[in-house]
Amino acid sequence: MPIELPALPYARAALEPHISAATLDLHHGGHHRGYVDEANRLLEGSGLEGLALEDVVRRARGRLAEQAAQAWNHGFYWTCLSPRGGGEPGGRLGELLARQYGDFARFRDEFNRMALGLFGSGWVWLVQRPDGSPGIVATRGAATPLTGADTPLLACDAWEHAYYLDRQNARGDYLEAFWKVVDWEAVVRRLR
Structure with missing residues (x-):
């Protein structure tokens, strides 16, 4: 069966002003x-x-x-993105992140640190480990946690094409915008 390009789950301008x-x-x-x-x-x-x-x-x-x-x-x-996204996750996901990282702010800081420290192009992921705990994974190029034991919960595209038109080479500014459109409901549905 051929691989198909999925339609965006929202209108092309729905994430503005965060992602154009x-x-x-x-x-x-x-x-x-x-x-x-x-x-x-x-x-x-x-x-x-x-x-x-x-x-x-x-x-x-x-x-x-x-x-x-x-x-x-x-x-x-x-x-992973939604025009109604942003904020902080609650419920079980919020509890898992607080248990692993201390609180949501520390989780977000660690995620951003990984994204800003990723040399070149790649991805940063929130994953769920086989033991149920959350983790943050940075992958280079096309690498994906889909090929390992972790369950992908959230992806942040750290390739320049994800933000260059809006933010030039300012990956940190892109991350600030990314957090405003994260669809936490979708992330929670992926928890095992």
């Missing part, structure tokens, strides 16, 4: 579409053609693995 429609056009319609198209091209004759995208990511190697992972990472990223 122009950035979404470039990021979703350009970069994400490019990963999907290239993954589909590489999928032909790979023996993995009938698999779901998640399974392609887990089983592929080389360039197909990279392109499929980027397609999956981006599709997941869009579901």
Whole structure:
């Protein structure tokens, strides 16, 4: 089955003023579409053609693995954002973060530290470990926790195309905007 570019779960201008429609056009319609198209091209004759995208990511190697992972990472990223997002998570997730990091502010500081310390392009993830505890993972390039034992809960795209149009090279400013549109309800639904 071919990999498809998922539609954004909100209107292209819905995240403004935090993330612009122009950035979404470039990021979703350009970069994400490019990963999907290239993954589909590489999928032909790979023996993995009938698999779901998640399974392609887990089983592929080389360039197909990279392109499929980027397609999956981006599709997941869009579901982490909402025009009604922001604030702090409550309930079980809030309790898990407080237990692991002391409070939400310390969690956010650690997440930002990881994102700002990531040299080059990549992703920063809130994951749930197999023991149920939360963790923060930074991955380079197309790497994704989907291929390991952790359950991805939240993704922050730290590639420049996620913020360059809006913020030039100011990753810290992008992170401030990111926190204003995080969809905590979606994150909570992913908890095991």
